[in-house]
Each structure stands twice: as C-alpha cells, then as structure tokens.
Amino acid sequence: MIRLANVEDALLIHEIMLSVFEEYRNIDVPSGTLNETISSIEEALGNGSEKALLCFLINVPLGTVRFKFGEKSLCFFRLSVCLEARRRGIAKSILSWLENYAKEHEITEIWCRVRISIPQNIQLYQSVGYTVYLVK
Secondary structure (H helix, E strand, O other): OEEEOOHHHHHHHHHHHHHHHHHHOOOOOOOHHHHOOHHHHHHHHHHOOOEEEEEEEOOEEEEEEEEEEOOOEEEEEEEEEOHHHOOOOHHHHHHHHHHHHHHHOOOOEEEOOOOOOOHHHHHHHHHOOOOOOOOO
C-alpha cells in the first residue's frame, strides 16, 4: 500500500531516510539527508512546501519519497527503500504512484537529482524510462 504521508508521519519518514542514506555517509560529499531533522520534515509537510509518500507491505513501512511541485513539474527527492526490501519493485511502485499522481494534477514533467557516483540509482531511473541529464 502506498499513501500520502501527513505531518504525524515525519518521524517514520525520517527513520526510513536515515537508515537508507547512512550507506552514503562516507562518500566524498555526504548526502544532506543525514543532517535533516524530524522538525524540518514536519515543517515542510505542515506548511505544504512539500509532500511525501509512504509505502507499506503488511503494515510494515518499507519506503518513502518526498516531492515538491513546480509550475508544471514535480520534483522528487530522498527516495528511500529499506535495505532488506530492495529488489522487490518498491522503488518502481513508488515512482509509478508519483507518475499517476502527476497526471491527475496535470503535471507534465517529473524529475529528480541523482548523484552520478551512485550508478544503481541511475540504472533504476533509466529502467523505468527516465532520461539522465548531466548538470554541472
């Protein structure tokens, strides 16, 4: 089950993100995710500057993603799937949910930023039809 998160889900979103992004702590430029707080997520969800999804399997939270709207675009970030749940199609299900949500809201473009140094993430997005653009 995938659903929109609410402010009360900030702790759960934070826990999933930190558990996933911990593996990137020691790369050249660590992810800013590791510095985020529950309060910052609560604030963003509460003031409407961003939204989030949670993905559950038999009431166990396994994934999350956060996103924002532009004029005619949706930018997603912090896509996180628990390590023990990877390679089960959860990330692809989350992306599909986002794509349907975008269509319902007449959004014509979906994008995210991905580190070129993490090829498995680039492969995921390419496998579902996203185009990779290098930005300097």
